[in-house]
Ligand SMILES: Nc1nc2c(c(=O)[nH]1)N[C@H]1C(S)=C(S)[C@@H](COP(=O)(O)OP(=O)(O)OC[C@H]3O[C@@H](n4cnc5c(N)ncnc54)[C@H](O)[C@@H]3O)O[C@H]1N2
Ligand code: MOO
């Protein structure tokens with residue numbers, strides 16, 4: 001990019017910008033971690049079943065294992081009596097097969113013995129000495145889960161790229177993955193720039209504000225499966241920003257800066273882009289907020305220069321950084337899930353560019369409605385906490401009106 005860039009920017013569409021970013025995805029290497037620490041991580045390997053579940057014929061109730069044919073015609077008033085040959089507890093295989101006229105006492109989760117094809121619940125029996133009286137007729141298979149009844153050997157259980165949560169952890173444990181292959185967490189440097197910024201612990205002084213973007217971004221990075229590396233706030237000095245970023249460049253996979261991307265005298269990232277040896281992918285996007293959001297490739301890594309305005313910073317992360325992180329973590333689907341919903345209030349601000357308005361979904365008796373944030377200016381930070389979707393308002397003069405159906409980008413990570 002050449003000097004004069006500040007005022008000479010080439011506008012591109014959001015989709016083109018996203019594609020330019022995603023073009024630079026290289027899936028991260030994998031590592032093995034203990035299962036107990038794997039929550040929220042992304043599987044680096046497809047998991048298939050190497051054994052059936054259950055691995056043995058399993059009783060679903062406490063009662064007696066029998067051959068169903070031996071219970072034929074049994075009722076409450078005319079029970080069938082069988083000889084009890086064994087008690088089968090969980091964790092110990094049965095030692096005696098059932099012969100005609102015989103039964104074995106059995107517990108929920110224990111192995112159904114040879115010769116038995118069903119289990120009668122304890123409550124439908126009475127017993128005396130070595131005898132059990134069956135008071136109900138059973139069908140073969142009643143209360144027995146066959147071998148492989150839940151999972152057959154060779155079945156696909158979990159695809160690579162999947163986020164590990166409760167259900168995935170249960171599967172991994174069942175199949176013996178004490179160590180889980182996951183993609184390494186992307187390490188993300190976060191640098192807020194701006195000479196007006198104070199560290200969180202500092203008292204307010206004239207013309208200053210505390211840095212909130214770094215902490216917001218650190219949460220977003222974590223939520224997306226990355227490891228945030230918070231660097232100290234930096235003043236509007238491009239040489240210093242360049243030096244600090246380069247000092248950390250080896251140890252990170254990407255960097256996010258905030259602030260200094262517009263046309264102010266001290267817009268420090270713009271000045272950095274004029275002096276660095278990187279390649280700018282774009283510096284002006286047809287969107288609100290965050291039109292000056294810029295992304296470049298620097299020594300084979302991406303630098304996401306997000307706007308300093310908190311609202312624009314948030315939207316910039318969602319539209320560009322999160323899809324990129326999904327890519328690094330091996331996910332096929334990198335874009336946000338979408339749905340549609342009815343606007344719960346007029347949104348009368350028109351715009352030359354499409355808008356991504358912070359919204360909160362309301363599930364109203366099977367209908368999705370969406371409340372646009374009351375304070376949605378890009379400088380507003382307090383409405384971010386109530387945002388679970390971005391409302392897409394197409395470019396145009398009139399915005400959108402209450403009850404109009406609008407596109408929604410869901411911000412949950414699937
Ligand atoms: N003449 C023009 N002025 C502006 C334009 C424009 O096109 N022409 N664009 C506006 C838009 S749109 C945006 S968005 C902002 C972009 O600003 P920058 O990315 O350069 O960000 P800064 O100027 O550094 O800061 C903007 C605002 O955000 C506050 N800020 C910055 N960093 C933080 C932080 N870490 N935590 C909390 N708040 C932060 C900063 O104090 C400013 O108030 O430019 C418009 N101007
Ligand atoms: O595009 Mo700026 O991000 O509106 O405030």
Ligand SMILES: [Mg+2]
Nearest residue numbers: 260262264267
């Ligand atoms: Mg500025």
